[in-house]
Amino acid sequence: MQKIESHACCGGTQEVWSHRSHTLDCDMKFGLFLPPQAQDGPVPALYWLSGLTCTEQNFVTKAGVQRYAAEHGIVIVAPDTSPRGDDVADADGYDLGKGAGFYVNATQSPWSAHYRMYDYVVDELPALVEAHFPITSARAISGHSMGGHGALVAALRNPGRYRSVSAFSPIVAPSQVPWGEKAFSAYLGDDRGAWKQYDATSLVKSTTEKLPLLVDQGEADEFLATQLKPQLLVDACAAAGHPLDLRMRPGYDHSYYFIASFVGEHIAHHARALRA
């Protein structure tokens, strides 16, 4: 592991690390914010999953999250959104291949050689950072858009692994929208039965833990009606009796200005669970 950036920020340190991922079989970067409280001993961590086209940089440079993480004593771990490198398969377009890992374990060629972002964010990365940094095993997870999908799936599939989960503008039903159908067809193949393990609206039916879902969604989001469809999650949670706090925000779009506006509320939500 190599530290490639380090900046004092809000009393703590914003770092970027590079490491060899055995899960993804490539070099990966992740952002790491260590709050001032981490100087006195291990603290809980929030794992943040970014959206299409993003890297480990977007959330840590644009969301203004550090002041809230410093206030509550929470580490922020922000991985990249896909495997990287010259020998990693890619595709034309922003919604498949690099920058578009969709947090699944690909089973189809050529993607299966490297695209195992589900195992990376759920297993390898937490084990790595908990071993090397002052980070406890009290975990929260959140994300935006494709990363909101990833956060919901990671939490719903792993009861007990996360104390709390939230999402901004998530793709709640990837099996039913163009972004998800394109990515899942490529990464998982045409058997839609295999898609259910990565679809929050399917997973709420079977999860054994009723971990409340906190979701913020802008009403002026340009992808609301075509790709995000929050009503599908409302309906699935109602049918399953799964707790959902969906906050529709008039006027807000899909950008980081939306995330920056409400990330403080999400950090407070996670802090309550992580510090309980």
Place this chain on the structure above:
Amino acid sequence: MQKIESHACCGGTQEVWSHRSHTLDCDMKFGLFLPPQAQDGPVPALYWLSGLTCTEQNFVTKAGVQRYAAEHGIVIVAPDTSPRGDDVADADGYDLGKGAGFYVNATQSPWSAHYRMYDYVVDELPALVEAHFPITSARAISGHSMGGHGALVAALRNPGRYRSVSAFSPIVAPSQVPWGEKAFSAYLGDDRGAWKQYDATSLVKSTTEKLPLLVDQGEADEFLATQLKPQLLVDACAAAGHPLDLRMRPGYDHSYYFIASFVGEHIAHHARALRA
């Protein structure tokens, strides 16, 4: 004038506008954050001047300033750092030409055709936004690095025009450091007497208004010893009896992580003056 971006943010609106500048004889963009209070009538404005290589985007996407501006009811006006366009002179290197206007009125060819950023930020832009938006003539000014220099110069040269001034990591003595010597030689010529009107350490000797200077400076700033030299401002203010609050910040560097860490204190400083 044309609105080219608009995003709900922190209860207000983050916009980007394009307009034809008669001062610069080219099209220019500026960022404009309107806090929620602006819906009820005109509010004061903080003019933010960015540093080398920046555009109107950097401060509004990376500083996390909107939540503080919304809290205090202050508009943020964030211009670009130089004239732009295919017919605007440029140079190799990041520290001269486009992205490096240094907030001066150039007198030397080829720069004098467009590089009049001093007049643009002091006169044209405030007149424009005060005429078109709910913005009062209560003004504050701040900036980073080259823009910190610009903010100090604008305030020191125009008694009564700004209620308050602050700077992050400013170039306090451009006449005495490589960045400033290169830019001033090109834009203003070799007569160093003409440089004094754009050098804060000279201007504090002659200004008729003792407007307090608030300056934040990271001690781990990679440009501290070569380009910034805050002690020159300390000495000049002491000799002139000019009030200076210089806050040296151990561990902080020259990045936006530094600005994001302390911008809330600067906005509170300006709010006290603007609301007095």
